[in-house]
Amino acid sequence: xxxxxxxxxxxxxxxxxxxxxxxxxxxxxxxxxxxxxxxxxxxxxxxxxxxxxxxxxxxxxxxxxxxxxxxxxxxxxxxxxxxxxxxxxxxxxxxxxxxxxxxxxxxxxxxxxxxxxxxxxxxxxxxxxxxxxxxxxxxxxxxxxxxxxxxxxxxxxxxxxxxxxxxxxxxxxxxxxxxxxxxxxxxxxxxxxxxxxxxxxxxxxxxxxxxxxxxxxxxxxxxxxxxxxxxxxxxxxxxxxxxxxxxxxxxxxxxxxxxxxxxxxxxxxxxxxxxxxxxxxxxxxxxxxxxxxxxxxxxxxxxxxxxxxxxxxxxxxxxxxxxxxxxxxxxxxxxxxxxxxxxxxxxxxxxxxxxxxxxxxxxxxxxxxxxxxxxxxxxxxxxxxxxxxxxxxxxxxxxxxxxxxxxxxxxxxxxxxxxxxxxxxxxxxxxxxxxxxxxxxxxxxxxxxxxxxxxxxxxxxxxxxxxxxxxxxxxxxxxxxxxxxxxxxxxxxxxxxxxxxxxxxxxxxxxxxxxxxxxxxxxxxxxxxxxxxxxxxxxxxxxxxxxxxxxxxxxxxxxxxxxxxxxxxxxxxxxxxxxxxxxxxxxxxxxxxxxxxxxxxxxxxxxxxxxxxxxxxxxxxxxxxxxxxxxxxxxxxxxxxxxxxxxxxxxxxxxxxxxxxxxxxxxxxxxxxxxxxxxxxxxxxxxxxxxxxxxxxxxxxxxxxxxxxxxxxxxxxxxxxxxxxxxxxxxxxxxxxxxxxxxxxxxxxxxxxxxxxxxxxxxxxxxxxxxxxxxxxxxxxxxxxxxxxxxxxxxxxxxxxxxxxxxxxxxxxxxxxxxxxxxxxxxxxxxxxxxxxxxxxxxxxxxxxxxxxxxxxxxxxxxxxxxxxxxxxxxxxxxxxxxxxxxxxxxxxxxxxxxxxxxxxxxxxxxxxxxxxxxxxxxxxxxxxxxxxxxxxxxxxxxxxxxxxxxxxxxxxxxxxxxxxxxxxxxxxxxxxxxxxxxxxxx
Numbered sequence: 001x002x003x004x005x006x007x008x009x010x011x012x013x014x015x016x017x018x019x020x021x022x023x024x025x026x027x028x029x030x031x032x033x034x035x036x037x038x039x040x041x042x043x044x045x046x047x048x049x050x051x052x053x054x055x056x057x058x059x060x061x062x063x064x065x066x067x068x069x070x071x072x073x074x075x076x077x078x079x080x081x082x083x084x085x086x087x088x089x090x091x092x093x094x095x096x097x098x099x100x101x102x103x104x105x106x107x108x109x110x111x112x113x114x115x116x117x118x119x120x121x122x123x124x125x126x127x128x129x130x131x132x133x134x135x136x137x138x139x140x141x142x143x144x145x146x147x148x149x150x151x152x153x154x155x156x157x158x159x160x161x162x163x164x165x166x167x168x169x170x171x172x173x174x175x176x177x178x179x180x181x182x183x184x185x186x187x188x189x190x191x192x193x194x195x196x197x198x199x200x201x202x203x204x205x206x207x208x209x210x211x212x213x214x215x216x217x218x219x220x221x222x223x224x225x226x227x228x229x230x231x232x233x234x235x236x237x238x239x240x241x242x243x244x245x246x247x248x249x250x251x252x253x254x255x256x257x258x259x260x261x262x263x264x265x266x267x268x269x270x271x272x273x274x275x276x277x278x279x280x281x282x283x284x285x286x287x288x289x290x291x292x293x294x295x296x297x298x299x300x301x302x303x304x305x306x307x308x309x310x311x312x313x314x315x316x317x318x319x320x321x322x323x324x325x326x327x328x329x330x331x332x333x334x335x336x337x338x339x340x341x342x343x344x345x346x347x348x349x350x351x352x353x354x355x356x357x358x359x360x361x362x363x364x365x366x367x368x369x370x371x372x373x374x375x376x377x378x379x380x381x382x383x384x385x386x387x388x389x390x391x392x393x394x395x396x397x398x399x400x401x402x403x404x405x406x407x408x409x410x411x412x413x414x415x416x417x418x419x420x421x422x423x424x425x426x427x428x429x430x431x432x433x434x435x436x437x438x439x440x441x442x443x444x445x446x447x448x449x450x451x452x453x454x455x456x457x458x459x460x461x462x463x464x465x466x467x468x469x470x471x472x473x474x475x476x477x478x479x480x481x482x483x484x485x486x487x488x489x490x491x492x493x494x495x496x497x498x499x500x501x502x503x504x505x506x507x508x509x510x511x512x513x514x515x516x517x518x519x520x521x522x523x524x525x526x527x528x529x530x531x532x533x534x535x536x537x538x539x540x541x542x543x544x545x546x547x548x549x550x551x552x553x554x555x556x557x558x559x560x561x562x563x564x565x566x567x568x569x570x571x572x573x574x575x576x577x578x579x580x581x582x583x584x585x586x587x588x589x590x591x592x593x594x595x596x597x598x599x600x601x602x603x604x605x606x607x608x609x610x611x612x613x614x615x616x617x618x619x620x621x622x623x624x625x626x627x628x629x630x631x632x633x634x635x636x637x638x639x640x641x642x643x644x645x646x647x648x649x650x651x652x653x654x655x656x657x658x659x660x661x662x663x664x665x666x667x668x669x670x671x672x673x674x675x676x677x678x679x680x681x682x683x684x685x686x687x688x689x690x691x692x693x694x695x696x697x698x699x700x701x702x703x704x705x706x707x708x709x710x711x712x713x714x715x716x717x718x719x720x721x722x723x724x725x726x727x728x729x730x731x732x733x734x735x736x737x738x739x740x741x742x743x744x745x746x747x748x749x750x751x752x753x754x755x756x757x758x759x760x761x762x763x764x765x766x767x768x769x770x771x772x773x774x775x776x777x778x779x780x781x782x783x784x785x786x787x788x789x790x791x792x793x794x795x796x797x798x799x800x801x802x803x804x805x806x807x808x809x810x811x812x813x814x815x816x817x818x819x820x821x822x823x824x825x826x827x828x829x830x831x832x833x834x835x836x837x838x839x840x841x842x843x844x845x846x847x848x849x850x851x852x853x854x855x856x857x858x859x860x861x862x863x864x865x866x867x868x869x870x871x872x873x874x875x876x877x878x879x880x881x882x883x884x885x886x887x888x889x890x891x892x893x894x895x896x897x898x899x900x901x902x903x904x905x906x907x908x909x910x911x912x913x914x915x916x917x918x919x920x921x922x923x924x925x926x927x928x929x930x931x932x933x934x935x936x937x938x939x940x941x942x943x944x945x946x947x948x949x950x951x952x953x954x955x956x957x958x959x960x961x962x963x964x965x966x967x968x969x970x971x972x973x974x975x976x977x978x979x980x981x982x983x984x985x986x987x
Contacts, residue, residue, distance in 0.1 A: 075117035262617030301608030388427035591887030596869030761909035783986030926984030957986030
C-alpha cells in the first residue's frame with residue numbers, strides 16, 4: 001500500500017478502521033449529553049475549488065417553506081407536548097442507528113406534525129433536518145436537499161445555532177450528492193460560522209459536526225482540511241468519554257496522513273490511537289489501533305515489522321467475542337493490509353489466501369476502491385511468479401474498477417497502468433505497453449490541469465523509452481531516454497539515471513558512429529547505479545519498469561564486460577548480488593546480535609523511510625539526509641564489517657580483491673547469472689582479472705541444476721546415472737569455458753574459490769566433468785564463498801587445537817568420527833536437550849562444531865528451517881529456527897551440518913546462501929553442509945576421512961577433497977560422494 005496510498009487507493013479506506021465506527025456510522029452515540037466545552041474560534045474557513053455549472057434545473061431554485069395547511073388545529077406548547085416531541089426524536093434516532101431509516105422517518109414525521117400544530121419552530125427545524133438525513137441515507141439527494149433547505153430557513157429565525165449548523169451540514173451533504181461541491185462548501189462554511197458563534201456547546205454535538213465536515217471534505221478531495229476536522233472530532237469525543245469513537249477518528253486521521261504521504265506523522269497519530277485504545281473498554285479498540293500502526297509501518301518500508309504487527313493483530317481479532325464480529329468492510333481492509341505485508345516479506349501464497357477473503361467482501365460492500373487495490377495485488381503476485389497473462393488480466397480488471405471509483409484519482413490510474421504496461425512488456429506485448437505508457441505521458445503534458453510530479457514523469461518516460469527500444473523504434477526511444485535523463489538529472493533521481501544511461505548504451509552499441517561513446521555512457525550508468533538511492537528496494541505494489549533492477553543490472557554488467565571494463569563490471573556484479581541478499585535478509589526479518597540491534601534497526605529504518613519519502617518529495621530534497629545516512633554507514637563499516645554487510649553493499653576496490661586472492665594463493669571464479677546469459681570473472685595469484693559473457697541464463701541453469709539435485713535425492717533403487725554424467729559434462733562446458741579453464745591452476749592442491757550466484761549455490765561443482773572425462777575434484781581443490789566481501793574479510797583462525805563440539809540426537813550418538821578426537825577435546829550436546837541460548841558458551845574456544853541430525857532447509861525462507869535444538873525459556877516452547885542461531889555469537893573455525901538437505905521443486909539457491917551468510921555473520925569462518933541427506937552410511941566414512949586429514953594438518957578444502965576422492969574411488973556416482981558443499985576461505 002505504500003505507493004498506492006499515495007496514488008489514492010487508500011486515501012479514504014487505507015485498511016485502518018478495522019471495525020471502528022466513525023461518527024457518521026454511529027449517530028446514536030453522538031447525541032447523548034456530554035460535557036460542555038468551548039468551540040475553537042479559529043476552526044478555519046473552508047476553501048473549495050471552482051466547479052462547473054450547477055446541475056440542470058436547480059439554477060434558480062431558492063429555499064422555500066413546505067406548504068402548510070392553514071386549517072390544522074393548534075396544539076398547545078406544554079412541557080408534556082414538547083417532551084413527547086423529544087421522545088419521538090430519540091426513538092427515531094435509535095431506529096436510524098439500527099439501520100431502519102424508513103421507520104425513523106415515520107417517527108420524525110410525527111414529531112414534525114406536532115411541532116407544526118404547536119408552532120414549535122426549533123422542533124420543526126430539527127425534524128426537517130432528521131427527515132433529510134433519512135433521504136440522504138437512501139441517496140435521494142433532491143428530496144434531502146429541499147428538506148434540509150427548508151430546515152435552514154426555519155432555523156435561521158431562531159437562536160439555536162447548533163441545530164442550524166446540523167441543518168446546513170445535511171444540506172451540504174445533499175449538494176455533494178448532487179455533484180455540486182461549490183454550494184456544499186458554502187453551506188459548510190456557514191455551518192462553521194454559526195457554530196463558532198456559540199459560547200458553549202455539547203462535546204458530542206461538536207464531534208458530530210466536525211466529523212460530518214471532515215467526511216464531506218474528503219469526498220471533494222480536500223484532505224488537509226478534512227484532517228483538521230477529524231482531529232478536532234477525536235478530541236471532542238475523548239472529552240465526551242467515548243474513547244472507541246475517538247479512536248475511530250484518530251485512525252481516520254492516520255489514513256488521511258498516509259494519503260498525503262506524511263508517513264512519519266501518520267505513525268505518530270496511530271501511536272496516539274493505540275494509547276487511546278488501551279484505556280478503552282471496547283475489546284475491538286486495540287486490534288483496530290494495531291492494524292493502523294501496521295499500515296504505517298508498511299508505508300514507511302518497515303515490512304517485516306509491519307507483518308509482525310499484523311500477525312499480533314490477527315491473534316487479537318481471533319479472540320474477539322462472538323457477538324462483536326468485525327464489519328465486512330473493516331475485515332476486507334484488514335485482510336488487504338495483511339496481504340500487502342505478506343507480499344513484501346516474500347509470502348505470495350499466504351498473501352493470495354488473504355486477498356481471496358478480501359475481494360468478495362469488497363464486492364459485497366460495493367467498495368470498488370478497495371477491490372481495485374486487492375485485484376492489483378493479485379496481479380503483482382502473478383507477475384512475480386512469471387504468470388504474465390494472468391497478471392495482465394488482473395491489472396486490466398483493476399484498471400476498470402478504478403475507472404468507476406469516486407472520487408477519481410489519476411495517481412491510482414497511473415500506478416495500475418504502469419503495472420499493466422510492465423507486465424505486457426515482460427510478456428512480449430510491447431505495442432500494447434507502448435500505447436498504454438504513451439497515454440500515461442499525456443497526464444503530464446496536457447495543457448489543462450497536468451499532473452505535476454516530475455519524478456513520476458521521468459520514470460514513466462524511462463519505461464516508455466525502454467519499450468520503444470524493445471520495438472526497435474530506436475530514434476524515438478533515444479529521444480525519450482534523453483528527455484528522461486534531462487528531467488531526472490534536475491531532480492537527482494539516480495534510480496532513473498542509471499537505467500536511462502544503460503539503455504542509451506545499448507542503443508549506442510547498435511550505431512556505427514554513436515553520438516556519445518559507449519564507454520562514456522556505461523561509466524555514467526555505473527556512477528548512478530552505485531547510489532544508495534538507486535539501490536534495490538522493490539515495491540510490493542508497483543512494478544515500476546519493464547525490467548527489474550536485477551535484470552537490467554545484469555545487462556549493465558555484461559556490457560561492461562564486453563567493452564573490456566572488467567574491473568567496473570566486477571564491482572557492479574558484487575553490488576548487485578549483495579543487494580539481493582540484503583533484501584532477502586531484511587524482508588525475512590533476519591536476526592542480529594543483541595549488541596547490534598539498535599544500530600542495525602536504526603540504519604535499516606532510516607533507509608526505508610528515505611525510500612518512502614520519495615513518494616512525496618523529489619530525491620534532490622533528500623540528498624542531505626542520504627549523505628548523513630552514508631556517513632553513519634561508513635562509520636559502521638570501520639567498526640563492524642559483518643553487521644554492515646547485512647545493511648548495504650560494502651565499498652571495495654578491485655585492487656583489494658586481487659590482494660586477498662594473491663595472499664591466499666588462490667584462484668577465484670565469480671559468477672553473475674543473468675536472464676539469458678551470464679558473466680563469469682576469473683582472478684588468479686598473478687593479479688590477472690578477466691570477464692567473459694557465457695551464453696547460458698537463469699532459466700536453463702535452474703532447469704539443469706534442479707534435474708541434477710532431484711536426481712541425487714531420488715529414492716534408493718532409482719538409477720539416475722543414465723543422464724547424470726551427460727548433464728555434469730554439459731554444465732562444465734557452459735560454466736567453465738576455455739577462457740576460464742586456462743586460468744585454472746595446474747597444482748591440484750592450490751585452492752579455487754568459487755563465488756556462485758542464484759541456483760549455482762546448489763550445484764556440486766566438485767562433480768562437474770571436464771572434456772577429459774575427469775571430475776573437477778580430481779584436478780582441483782575447491783571451496784565456495786558466499787560473496788567476494790566475505791572471502792576478503794575472513795578473520796584468522798580462532799584456535800589452533802582440534803577441539804570438537806558435536807550435537808547429535810542422543811547422548812551416545814553413532815558418529816564414528818568422534819573416536820578420532822581425544823576425549824578431553826570433545827564436548828557432546830544432545831540437540832533437543834540443549835537450549836539454543838546456551839550454544840554460545842558451549843562452543844567458545846572450540847575449533848569445530850558438528851551437527852549430525854537431519855536439518856531440511858526451507859528454500860523459500862531458510863530462516864524458518866527448524867534446528868535440532870531446545871527453545872529458550874522466553875520462546876514459549878516454540879521450535880528453534882535458523883534465524884535464532886544467526887543472532888548468536890558463534891566464533892568457530894568450522895561448523896559442519898552433515899544432515900542438511902535442500903528440498904522443493906523450485907530451487908533458487910536461497911537456502912544455501914542465506915544459511916551460510918547468516919552463520920558467517922554469527923562468527924563462523926567455514927560452513928560445511930550437505931545438499932542431500934542420503935546415503936548416510938557412505939557419509940560416515942567420508943566424514944572420518946575428512947577429520948583424519950584435518951588432524952594430519954590439511955586445511956578444510958584439502959581435507960574435503962581427500963575425503964571425496966576416497967569416496968569416489970569406491971563409488972563413482974556423484975550421489976554417493978558429492979553432497980558436501982564447503983563455504984568459506986577453506987583454511
